[in-house]
Amino acid sequence: MNWLPQTISGRVYTAVLLILAPAPFVFEWINQPFYLDLLSRALILAIAVVSLNLILGFGGMVSLGHAAYIGIGAYSVGIPSYYDYYNGWLHLGLALSISAAFAFVTGAISLRTKGVYFIMITMAFSQMVYFTFLSLEEYGADDGLVIYSRSEFPEWLSMDGSTSLYYWIFGLLLLSLLFVRRLVHARFGRVIVGSKFNEQRMQALGFNTYRYRLVCYMISAMMCSLAGMLLGNFTGFISPDMIGWARSGELIFMVIIGGAGTFFGPLVGTIAFVLLEEFLSLITVYWHLIFGVMLVALVLFGKGGIDGWLSLLDRKRAGNG
Amino acid sequence: MAEQLLKIHQLNKHFGGIVATDNVNLAVEQGLIHAIIGPNGAGKTTLIAQLSGQIKPDSGEIEFGGHSITGYNTARRAREGLARSFQITSVVMPMTLLQNVMLAVQGTSGHSFRFWAPVREDREMAAAAMESLAAVGLDDRADRIAANVSHGEQRQLEVAMALAMKPRMLLLDEPMAGMGKEEGAMMVDILNSLKGDITILLVEHDMDAVFSLADRLSVLVNGHIIATDTVDNIRNNQEVQKAYLGDGHA
């Protein structure tokens, strides 16, 4: 059958998307709203992970502060709602513009550094955001802020109801995946990927790598703020907890589990992470420990993550056939 | 006298106690191949790196095409038409040869803030890249991954990338190092064919290549240029022979 994807990884990813597409109806049918919640949360995180993968996987910029942009997106819903501004376009506009501005300023500074210093400085900036929200008594400080109603959009785009919100999430996820794919294959992406492997040569070829990286960092931050905007709407409750550096660390793990620098790795990595976390915590109270050991093993031995294993299968098959 | 494309005034650079560039003055005439020779550690690579902007000089001025480029960064110098190749191969290893050379074309053809159209489908850019690959004899291996080709082929790629930038001036740091006899001879032919169109500053240890290619020759010893002259005059220069060439070349 020719219309089937030819590779194993291609088939797995197609299957994942085909399972995700009708999920709300399936879960409604089997009467398991909890799973829709779990999946919605996973896919929101997946958008953030896709955005992180753009800079980390494709660009070699390991940011340990990406959760800050989830926070910016979430508070872009929460704070206006607190004043009864529920207009969704306003929320979206705030999320995108504030994250872009914050990424511009902090990226301009962070990208002057490399390696461990970049990791540290992005983490420091995100902690700044964390403590800022923590100190905002008006907006609940560490108690957080309840959002009483979802962002308001025209009827056909409404977020009300868990199915509508799910398709907002799923739609933005597909757009993110498509956008990253186009971006990476376009002129811009070639510069970003080239700079990851050999920045010196890219400069010698005439590319001001710093500028390209900064723009890439801003794009990634804006994508991530969309995840935050969705998360605020999904949980109806936001608090500084969603921004801490440990959250950023989890995002990195999700990228690595799925396969850094791959197109679908971040999606499957995130789903795997969220499901493992959920089910391990049901089985044993020591799940943190087991989970931690699995993650360390994966980082040490699991080169390429899930995407890497799938392409390994493909290569094996090609070798036999 | 022909126009001077590149002028270096009083260039100095030291690393701690090592004087790598010692008061270098040099002018390279438009259209010529100007070779720089000198023993290991003389400061040839350091000089090239200062010209292309990877290393900042302690003092001195660099003029290119009639204006100072001392304050320009590497990328801007490249876009001005000053292209370099690296003594130690420096390419994007996981990409194919064609992708590498396409990057070189891309770097000097407008900005790259283009987020949607696939580079793969840019026929014009691919054609320009293939031309440079063909010039160094790599066109039949365009789709091989750079990391997987031989050392000699990587050296050819290195030069193809510099050529693909369509520069006004090439800074070549030992382009033949690590090449086989045949590839080396091919490189001499390529450089000869560029003569007149592109000004070349050539650092090379292979004396036969240098003598057959160069119009001018500068001798760099301990960071200092001790002589600049025509090839014949340098060959007969006593001081140069003592300092560098040794009896074998006398």
Ligand SMILES: Nc1ncnc2c1ncn2[C@@H]1O[C@H](COP(=O)(O)OP(=O)(O)OP(=O)(O)O)[C@@H](O)[C@H]1O
């Ligand atoms: N980044 C650096 N830090 C410290 N010392 C350096 C650095 N780069 C070069 N040097 C020193 O400067 C001197 C000149 O080095 P350079 O590489 O320019 O010589 P070269 O003429 O290119 O030699 P070769 O023929 O071996 O390529 C050497 O003594 C070298 O050890």
Ligand SMILES: [Mg+2]
């Ligand atoms: Mg050298």
